[in-house]
Amino acid sequence: MTRVVVVGSGMGGLAAAARLSTQGHQVLVVEKSSTYGGKLARLEQDGFVFDTGPSLLTLPAVYRDLFVKTALRRRGASLEDNVDLVAVDPAFHYRFPDGTEVSVPNASRSGTANALDEALGPGAGGQWTALIDHAAAVWQVTRTPFLERPLTGPMDLVRKSIRVRDLRTVAPLTSLRRIGRRYLTDPRLRMMLDRYATYTGSDPRRAPAALVVVPYIEQTFGAWHIGGGLADLARAIYERCVERGIEFRFDAPVTQVLIDGTKASGVVLADGQRLAADIVVANIDATHLYRDLVPLEHSGSALGRLRGATASSSAFTMMLAVRGRTPDLAHHNVLFPADYDAEFDAMFGSSLSPVADPAVYVCAPDDPRMRPDDDHQGLFVMVNAPRHVAAADDPNTAAGPGVDWRAPGLSQAYADRVLQVLAARGLDLRERLLWRHVRTPADLEAATGSPGGSIYGTSSNGPRAAFLRPANQSPVAGLFLVGGSAHPGGGLPLVGMSAEIVAGLIGPA
Numbered sequence: 001m002t003r004v005v006v007v008g009s010g011m012g013g014l015a016a017a018a019r020l021s022t023q024g025h026q027v028l029v030v031e032k033s034s035t036y037g038g039k040l041a042r043l044e045q046d047g048f049v050f051d052t053g054p055s056l057l058t059l060p061a062v063y064r065d066l067f068v069k070t071a072l073r074r075r076g077a078s079l080e081d082n083v084d085l086v087a088v089d090p091a092f093h094y095r096f097p098d099g100t101e102v103s104v105p106n107a108s109r110s111g112t113a114n115a116l117d118e119a120l121g122p123g124a125g126g127q128w129t130a131l132i133d134h135a136a137a138v139w140q141v142t143r144t145p146f147l148e149r150p151l152t153g154p155m156d157l158v159r160k161s162i163r164v165r166d167l168r169t170v171a172p173l174t175s176l177r178r179i180g181r182r183y184l185t186d187p188r189l190r191m192m193l194d195r196y197a198t199y200t201g202s203d204p205r206r207a208p209a210a211l212v213v214v215p216y217i218e219q220t221f222g223a224w225h226i227g228g229g230l231a232d233l234a235r236a237i238y239e240r241c242v243e244r245g246i247e248f249r250f251d252a253p254v255t256q257v258l259i260d261g262t263k264a265s266g267v268v269l270a271d272g273q274r275l276a277a278d279i280v281v282a283n284i285d286a287t288h289l290y291r292d293l294v295p296l297e298h299s300g301s302a303l304g305r306l307r308g309a310t311a312s313s314s315a316f317t318m319m320l321a322v323r324g325r326t327p328d329l330a331h332h333n334v335l336f337p338a339d340y341d342a343e344f345d346a347m348f349g350s351s352l353s354p355v356a357d358p359a360v361y362v363c364a365p366d367d368p369r370m371r372p373d374d375d376h377q378g379l380f381v382m383v384n385a386p387r388h389v390a391a392a393d394d395p396n397t398a399a400g401p402g403v404d405w406r407a408p409g410l411s412q413a414y415a416d417r418v419l420q421v422l423a424a425r426g427l428d429l430r431e432r433l434l435w436r437h438v439r440t441p442a443d444l445e446a447a448t449g450s451p452g453g454s455i456y457g458t459s460s461n462g463p464r465a466a467f468l469r470p471a472n473q474s475p476v477a478g479l480f481l482v483g484g485s486a487h488p489g490g491g492l493p494l495v496g497m498s499a500e501i502v503a504g505l506i507g508p509a
């Protein structure tokens with residue numbers, strides 16, 4: 001039996017652990033914090049329950065597959081047996097700077113087209129549908145070779161897209177912004193599309209046109225909630241792992257990956273304990289792995305590639321406990337600014353700063369399990385934010401451009417600013433606010449070990465971005481990477497897919 005140590009119990013680590021155990025490996029998960037889930041975390045206080053990370057589940061098929069494939073018995077095997085999966089309808093409600101609003105129904109092409117025609121004017125629905133048709137073709141071409149299989153080297157991408165017609169469909173040198181311009185004339189539709197670049201922490205002006213698959217996936221396979229909060233998905237996979245006999249050690253930060261010759265042979269914990277392993281699977285951010293845990297002589301080329309990429313953006317979030325309910329809010333709401341490009345300049349331009357007039361996402365789940373009673377409501381508010389880079393004297397911080405989110409007074413002043421922005425866009429919550437929890441990119445970095453609080457490791461900015469994303473197999477034999485900073489990318493579906501890829505690379509015990 002092979003001994004596998006999984007470093008980190010985020011969704012990638014949990015999913016990989018469950019799959020590897022099913023393949024007959026003896027699995028131990030070591031986690032620096034006191035619980036599982038990583039970024040898929042929750043906050044509970046005074047009867048309010050908040051998802052502090054993901055609040056939208058797409059492509060649940062990835063987790064359906066995980067539950068069925070890792071079950072010990074048929075009864076209680078499925079995803080739906082283990083969590084309360086709920087379709088969210090409407091999927092999204094958008095408010096544009098000119099005051100127009102549109103509710104996009106869940107998983108309905110014609111419904112979406114009609115809603116767009118009605119809200120934005122005749123023809124808008126047709127333009128969006130044409131874009132989604134194009135996205136469907138990109139999905140067909142990219143899904144298996146790029147998302148479901150490992151990336152074994154830079155030339156791999158080229159080899160895999162060798163068919164010229166497929167290359168033309170993917171348009172690797174075109175940006176998401178440009179493909180939007182090709183299909184959409186209405187600036188509001190273009191804003192809707194641009195926002196999907198932020199699902200990979202990227203700038204639509206530099207992210208590849210292939211990201212058009214993100215709205216396609218959302219619209220085709222639906223937008224989902226999990227009763228009680230999305231973090232319940234982490235609970236369910238953790239329980240599946242425990243049921244399979246996987247051992248967990250919490251409050252156990254790993255400080256080093258042991259390498260014997262050229263092969264990974266275990267890990268060292270912060271208290272000096274050495275844990276021997278035949279295989280190490282790192283679910284931690286790839287930069288943290290290669291910069292901090294693997295000796296430079298083994299990590300050099302991988303680290304060099306990472307340093308050549310732009311880090312993904314982070315998020316500034318607020319958990320708001322509110323008196324009363326807000327009937328005109330849908331489950332997922334986006335309130336756009338007048339100048340959306342100013343947001344991307346603030347995050348990826350030459351001088352980074354908190355976004356002065358950001359697009360604001362408000363998640364208002366109508367879920368009785370997430371509020372103390374029907375007279376109160378918990379709202380999750382998120383705006384995109386540049387990553388955290390602390391003052392030069394802090395040794396534990398990311399290098400490169402960013403904002404010092406620990407600067408005195410900044411986080412609370414910015415929280416006030418975001419509430420003011422919401423009020424200016426017609427959603428004034430200030431009078432009804434009981435309390436708020438504020439989380440900056442610095443807090444995200446501290447909680448999850450992602451340098452600067454970057455949510456997705458490296459961004460998709462630039463045509464070379466896919467080449468710079470770390471592969472699942474490291475340069476060190478027996479050391480694998482799973483999770484949002486490695487191939488194929490971040491977000492719950494891709495992280496789940498990366499676990500499947502890693503389990504496939506390692507194979508049965």
Ligand SMILES: Cc1cc2nc3c(=O)[nH]c(=O)nc-3n(C[C@H](O)[C@H](O)[C@H](O)COP(=O)(O)OP(=O)(O)OC[C@H]3O[C@@H](n4cnc5c(N)ncnc54)[C@H](O)[C@@H]3O)c2cc1C
Pocket residue numbers: 007008009010011012013030031032033036037038039040052053054055056057058252253254255283284285288315317382444447448449450455456482483484485490491492493495
């Ligand atoms: C605010 C926010 C909103 C998001 N919204 C969505 C959404 O709506 N939909 C969606 O699909 N995705 C969303 N995401 C992205 C999604 O959360 C991530 O892509 C995914 O959860 C990442 O999982 P992971 O397994 O890669 O890593 P992580 O969740 O980062 O887990 C890594 C784990 O490793 C541990 N660790 C780190 N260093 C060490 C060490 N040295 N030793 C031991 N353990 C260590 C960490 O504590 C953590 O538990 C969001 C993320 C954030 C932050």
